Amino acid sequence: MQQVEHADGRLYDASLVGRIREREYTGEVYGVETLFKPVPDVDEEHVVDPRLETVMEKKRKMFSERAQAGWRLSNERYRPDKVTYDLTTTNVGVDERLIPIDDDHLIDIYIYRAEGAPQNCPVMIYLHGGGFTAGDMRLYANQMKLVAELSGAVAIFPEYRLAPECPFPGPIDDAWGTVRWVYEHAAELGVDPEGIMVAGDSAGGSLTAACVQRDLERMASGAERIIKKIVGIYPGWDLRDWRTLDEYTWSYDEYPVREDQFELVKSRIERIRSGVEGSETSSSNLYLQGKTTPDNPLVNVAAASDEVLEQFPEVLAISSEYDYLRVGTDHLVKRMQDLGVKVRNMRYCGCDHGFFDMLGTYVQAEELCQTLADELKAL
Numbered sequence: 001m002q003q004v005e006h007a008d009g010r011l012y013d014a015s016l017v018g019r020i021r022e023r024e025y026t027g028e029v030y031g032v033e034t035l036f037k038p039v040p041d042v043d044e045e046h047v048v049d050p051r052l053e054t055v056m057e058k059k060r061k062m063f064s065e066r067a068q069a070g071w072r073l074s075n076e077r078y079r080p081d082k083v084t085y086d087l088t089t090t091n092v093g094v095d096e097r098l099i100p101i102d103d104d105h106l107i108d109i110y111i112y113r114a115e116g117a118p119q120n121c122p123v124m125i126y127l128h129g130g131g132f133t134a135g136d137m138r139l140y141a142n143q144m145k146l147v148a149e150l151s152g153a154v155a156i157f158p159e160y161r162l163a164p165e166c167p168f169p170g171p172i173d174d175a176w177g178t179v180r181w182v183y184e185h186a187a188e189l190g191v192d193p194e195g196i197m198v199a200g201d202s203a204g205g206s207l208t209a210a211c212v213q214r215d216l217e218r219m220a221s222g223a224e225r226i227i228k229k230i231v232g233i234y235p236g237w238d239l240r241d242w243r244t245l246d247e248y249t250w251s252y253d254e255y256p257v258r259e260d261q262f263e264l265v266k267s268r269i270e271r272i273r274s275g276v277e278g279s280e281t282s283s284s285n286l287y288l289q290g291k292t293t294p295d296n297p298l299v300n301v302a303a304a305s306d307e308v309l310e311q312f313p314e315v316l317a318i319s320s321e322y323d324y325l326r327v328g329t330d331h332l333v334k335r336m337q338d339l340g341v342k343v344r345n346m347r348y349c350g351c352d353h354g355f356f357d358m359l360g361t362y363v364q365a366e367e368l369c370q371t372l373a374d375e376l377k378a379l
Contacts, residue, residue: 009085009360012051016040016363017370030334032345039350040363046256048265048322049350051362055081056352060267071281073164077134084142085360087369091115092145099158101177109178110137111189112148112155122195122379123154124372125182127175127211129202129236129354131275131283132163142359143369150373154191156182160207167289172298175207176214183226195379197229199372201356202325203283205235209301216311229314231375233368234353237317238302238328239276239284240294247302248331255322265322268352272324302332310339316375318346318368323353346371 008014019040026035039049048056059081066075095111126144128135137157144155160174179198186193200208208230215227242250257265275283284294297304317333319326326347336343348355348364359365 009087010366011085011361012363017367020363020367029330029345029347032330032334032337032343034345034347037346037348037364037367042350044258045349046321047258047350048261048352049362049364052351052355053261053264055358055361056264056268059271060264063267063271073133073281076131079134079139079357082139082354082357083361084139084358084365086142086145087360087366088142088145088149090149092148094141094145099178099181101174101181107161107174107178108137108159110141110144110157110159112141112144112157113190114148114152114154117148117152117154117190119190120192121153121190122151122197122376123156123182123186123189123191124151124197124199124376125156125158125179127158127160127198127200127204127207129200129204129233129357130162132171132203132206132287133283134162135204139357143356143365146359146366146369147372147376150370151376153373153376154189163283163287164289168287168291168296169298171203171207171287172210172214176211179211179215179226192379193226194228196227197231197376197379198227199231199233199375200235201233202353203236203287205232205237206239206299206301208232208235209237210298212312213298213301213304213308216308219311225313227313228379229316229375230312231316231318231372232329233318233356234320234323234325235317235329236325237300237332238325239300240303240328241277242273242328243277248327250324250327254327257322265352268322269324272353276324302328302335306335306339309336310341312336312341312343315341315343316346317343318348318371320351320353320355321347321349322351325353 023038093113098106148155158178160171198208295303333345355362356365
């Protein structure tokens with residue numbers, strides 16, 4: 001599918017964003033009511049979005065060529081295939097600050113505030129994905145600006161330290177340290193300390209769940225809850241090797257797709273699956289480095305006890321139809337629901353892991369910004 005840039009900077013007609021919402025429907029996944037976000041302009045079910053199909057083909061070629069030269073960390077961090085566009089139409093202020101973490105070190109954070117955002121507004125702390133080894137503000141700045149604009153609130157993006165230079169629990173320390181800093185400086189930031197939402201995609205989803213557990217530890221000593229809601233976007237909530245699990249069975253039967261697109265979908269699922277299956281250069285091993293095990297709930301919240309999970313705040317789980325991590329997320333959502341957690345499940349049909357990285361190219365990335373804004377406003 002040839003993509004043509006429109007006058008507004010998008011590579012699709014802006015009306016398609018609204019069509020996703022017009023066509024969304026509910027169904028059940030493992031007994032959990034799930035909101036399905038369909039491909040906006042394709043009537044067929046279980047088919048890759050044509051815009052994603054074009055990019056997925058390019059990614060498959062790129063990764064195949066890189067594999068011939070062997071694994072390189074620089075290839076994970078340098079991703080020319082990921083391009084975002086600024087879709088805001090008003091001025092969104094951006095403030096960059098260095099904040100202290102545990103009186104041990106400083107990290108850089110970016111604060112995005114919508115024009116005219118009121119004092120004491122809600123705030124989203126966003127923890128980016130990238131397999132704990134990649135990702136930065138440059139890839140997410142436009143998403144943060146758009147969420148801030150659409151919500152009339154504040155979005156905060158920390159540049160947490162990355163593995164392998166900073167393994168477990170360093171990224172968690174930085175993420176939780178950011179949450180605490182925002183809470184303690186709410187008046188200075190002009191945000192509501194009772195309206196803190198933490199969101200994250202992929203590895204950032206793992207960090208989001210870890211922050212909740214740190215919050216629960218704090219609450220055990222009598223402190224008030226800080227995090228009121230979490231949003232996991234194709235989250236790394238169960239990064240354990242599927243071959244070792246007893247809780248559920250993973251297989252390609254979970255991913256119905258049109259026959260001529262199966263190999264394409266398989267290549268994208270394998271891309272994520274290979275990152276958790278234990279090679280020396282897998283994202284999991286680069287993050288853990290023997291400092292803990294994959295069954296640590298701070299790494300994989302699916303390994304947490306019922307007593308921990310039942311104390312979680314409101315949860316929104318967002319998955320992609322063609323993502324390896326979706327199956328584990330769906331099972332965890334079912335478990336949370338059975339434990340009485342206020343949890344909702346959402347699935348973007350026709351999408352793969354990482355679609356949020358390409359705002360302005362994928363319709364779903366823009367619609368997801370609206371979803372995050374809605375969640376902020378609901379606080």
